[in-house]
Ligand SMILES: [Fe+2]
């Protein structure tokens with residue numbers, strides 16, 4: 001019986017059919033999706049912190065309004081994704097607990113601090129840029145609700161990268177000091193952005209089943225290459241130096257090739273030893289606890305209304 | 311039971327796996343099960359759908375279009391939420 005179900009399930013996937021919440025699915029598929037989608041949701045929410053830190057210090061009202069709108073979008077993306085994960089039978093509370101006790105991960109890029117105003121530009125351009133490459137590919141994921149939230153999110157993301165690049169362009173056309181600040185932000189954010197695509201395919205623990213089930217549609221290395229290729233001319237246009245001194249154009253392959261990434265750093269940050277790991281989770285816990293009275297007030301208000309109606 | 315006493319249900323159809331359910335119309339029925347069967351007969355005679363949702367109309371809480379000005383006003387003056395707001399030179403405009 002289970003075998004038939006599993007064959008039937010894989011046949012749907014192979015035929016590019018979407019899996020919907022009430023369909024039968026293998027337990028491992030459900031688990032794999034919950035892990036990936038909740039991790040994605042946590043990343044959206046934790047990702048509000050480094051940029052949120054600059055809202056009050058934005059250099060103009062225009063920049064402040066833009067940054068506020070972007071950070072607000074990321075909160076909304078977190079909501080879409082938590083709701084998507086909930087269709088698989090996990091509760092919001094379980095997911096938040098897993099984030100706060102460290103058993104669930106989020107994109108390690110957000111454990112790097114946003115030290116200067118130029119970092120806000122670099123984050124929009126590179127971090128959102130890398131996220132978009134990944135999310136565009138996930139629009140074709142096999143789980144219907146995840147696919148639909150990716151379509152919605154990609155539509156909203158489109159301004160995030162452009163505002164970041166525009167900010168960088170403004171700095172690069174400004175004073176020497178402003179251009180130096182842009183270069184410094186690029187130097188620090190380039191490498192961790194490449195790491196956002198995850199380990200090499202040969203090292204990736206979840207890749208094989210994710211590909212078979214079409215949860216992921218393209219491999220980590222393929223997507224990373226795509227991002228390297230699209231970013232190189234954008235760096236050149238800014239008039240900045242490429243952070244990878246070994247970058248060369250491989251005519252035959254039609255791709256850029258560069259240095260190997262510092263995978264020790266990648267592991268260190270993932271396992272909790274980045275600049276801001278503790279701070280990010282602590283801040284989340286603090287905000288969550290400080291919001292407890294709002295949640296409580298909502299429950300009380302509902303009870304009161306019920307009493308009145310009765 | 312006369313038709314007037316039947317409840318009103320709103321019908322949503324998913325035309326193809328992977329797509330959102332879309333509102334297609336409403337009908338009267340005794341209960342959810344009957345609404346599902348009626349919806350099948352009325353709205354999917356030409357295989358228009360692979361999945362039907364029926365929702366009691368009473369259970370739908372809708373925003374009022376008359377209030378739309380004040381309801382949506384906070385978003386209307388924020389064109390910077392759109393990608394087209396950011397003018398980039400042609401060389402890098404494809405992001
Ligand atoms: Fe986002």
Ligand SMILES: [Fe+2]
Nearest residue numbers: 074128157160
């Ligand atoms: Fe974003």
